[in-house]
Amino acid sequence: MKKIQISPAILSADFSQLGNEIKRLEEGWADMIHVDVMDGHFVPNLTIGPPVIKRLRNFTKLPFDVHLMITPVNPLLEDFAKSGSDQIIVHAEACNHLHRTVYQVKDLGCQIGVALNPATPGSVIEDLIPFLDIVMVMTVNPGFGGQSFIPASIEKIRRLRTLANKLECSPRIEVDGGVKADESAQQSVKAGATILVAGSAIYNQQETVSEAMTR
Numbered sequence: 001m002k003k004i005q006i007s008p009a010i011l012s013a014d015f016s017q018l019g020n021e022i023k024r025l026e027e028g029w030a031d032m033i034h035v036d037v038m039d040g041h042f043v044p045n046l047t048i049g050p051p052v053i054k055r056l057r058n059f060t061k062l063p064f065d066v067h068l069m070i071t072p073v074n075p076l077l078e079d080f081a082k083s084g085s086d087q088i089i090v091h092a093e094a095c096n097h098l099h100r101t102v103y104q105v106k107d108l109g110c111q112i113g114v115a116l117n118p119a120t121p122g123s124v125i126e127d128l129i130p131f132l133d134i135v136m137v138m139t140v141n142p143g144f145g146g147q148s149f150i151p152a153s154i155e156k157i158r159r160l161r162t163l164a165n166k167l168e169c170s171p172r173i174e175v176d177g178g179v180k181a182d183e184s185a186q187q188s189v190k191a192g193a194t195i196l197v198a199g200s201a202i203y204n205q206q207e208t209v210s211e212a213m214t215r
C-alpha cells in the first residue's frame, strides 16, 4: 500500500505551549506539521504568522505544511518561505492570478499546494495540476477545527485523482478537515488521498488515525 502521510494540525494544540506540542508530535508518528494561518478576513478566525513559525522552526526538523487562509496572499509569501515553511498551501479562492502565485511559491524554493473549498470544483485547477506538488481538498469549510467531515468530498478526491492520472502526473492529495480514525480517513485514502491532516482527532486523544488508513 502506498505511504500515507499524517500532518497533525497544531490549531487544536495548546497555543501557550506550541514548542513543546511540536516536539511531542515529532516523537510520535507525524510526517509533517500542519500550520493553519488565518487572517480574520478570508476566514472568520485569526491565528499566527511568520514570526511565530520562525520561532517554532527551532523545535523540529519535520517539514512545515503551511496552510494559508489569507488574502491577499502574494505580499506575504516571501516572509512565509523565509520563516521556514517547506510546503505552502494557497487557496484557489484567495488568488486572482493563481498561476502567478504558484510560480512565486516555487521560485521561493517551497513545495506548492493549492487548496479548494468544499464549494469549489476540482476543475478550476485542471490546467495547473501538472505543476503542483499538492492538491488539498478541504473537507470542511475553513476557519475552525473540530468540524464534521463533508461526505461529498470523497467523490471530489476521486475525480481529482482520476484527472491527475489522465494528465500523467501524481500530486500528493491532502485532505483537511474533520478527518478521524473512521471512514473519513479510510475512504479518503481509497479515493486517492495521500496526506491526512488531523487536528481534533489527535488532540482529543484518538491517536489511531494512522492505523485507520492502513486497515
Ligand code: DX5
Pocket: 009, 011, 012, 034, 036, 067, 140, 141, 142, 143, 144, 145, 146, 147, 176, 177, 178, 179, 197, 198, 199, 200, 201
Ligand atoms: C480548518 C483547518 C484544518 C482543521 C483541522 O480551517 O484548515 O486544518 O483545523 O482540524 P480538524 O481535524 O479538527 O478538522
Ligand code: ZN
Pocket: 009, 034, 035, 036, 067, 176, 197
Ligand atoms: Zn488546515
